[in-house]
Amino acid sequence: MTPNKEDYLKAIYKLGGMETLVNNKQIADTLQIAPASVTEMLGKLKREGLIHYEAYKGSRLTSEGIGAAISLVRGHRLWEVFLMRHLGYSWSEAHEDAELLEHITPPRLIARLDQFLNHPAYCPHGSAIPRSDGQVDCMPLQPLNLLFVGEASRIRRVTEEKGLLDYLQGLGVTIGASVRIVEAGAHEGPLTLDLDGKRVQISYKAACQIYVDETARL
Ligand SMILES: [Zn+2]
Known part of the structure; x- marks a missing residue:
């Protein structure tokens, strides 16, 4: 398309x-x-x-362009919350269908959805949902691959791309999970993680698309 x-x-x-x-x-x-x-x-x-x-x-x-963009992003991320919370969608399914719904969602429906979901601040993939006035929460994050071996942090956001989302969800990666690098393969080899107490191996490429708190030390 x-x-x-x-x-x-x-x-x-x-x-x-x-x-x-x-x-x-x-x-x-x-x-x-x-x-x-x-x-x-x-x-x-x-x-x-x-x-x-x-x-x-x-x-x-322009200010008109900003208004239109914010409304699209808000619609997209609110739909994702709805689809996962109420219809049992997976990470990638929610993103895919929200991509369609965002283009046909009038402002009234966005406002009702926001109210119904109790004004969520983040989409299921960890991206901030802009408020109706355009304000956005902003946390200092860094990609997971930049952590040193032994260093710990918390997962806050993942890049929204179908293949990656399916891979990460399959490994049990979740937003808010604690993560520590146990071992890092040479030459950008796979990373072994302690993910909420479980050992998980993940490709280096995928680790570059996972964002964690910049300063947290658990
Ligand atoms: Zn999302």
Whole structure:
């Protein structure tokens, strides 16, 4: 499926486009498409008043663009909470279907969903849910692979990508779990973890996509 206008807004938002200029290559990489198609869509978003776009520099969201992006991200993450909490969805299933639902969820439904779920602050994958005024919780995190052997922390967030989510859920990785590096294979080999008291082996690549508290020492 080719990314639509809303996917662009979301990508620019996630790349920091509320405050800073995001360049075309970052957007192309995020959406996994050719830079040429990015240029075309950005022109359209600019004409619709959703972004400020400067050629060769990048794009930043206008206040209208910010509002639209926040509403998409809020809808997405609230649906994920709902699908997992009430319909027994897996990590990756929730992300997949929320990807569809976010595009058809009117503001009223987002507000009701938020209320029904008792205003959750995070999605099931640990990403902060922006509040309706756009405020977002922010915790200093670092990728798990940066911990030293013997060092412990707590898992706070994982990257939302289907294959990775299925792999991690299969290993029993959960948000909030305590984690300690028991052993690290040479040359970016697999990591042996103590995960809530259980020994688990995980690929180095996956460890780069798991985010833990920066300073916690358990
Ligand atoms: Zn999520």
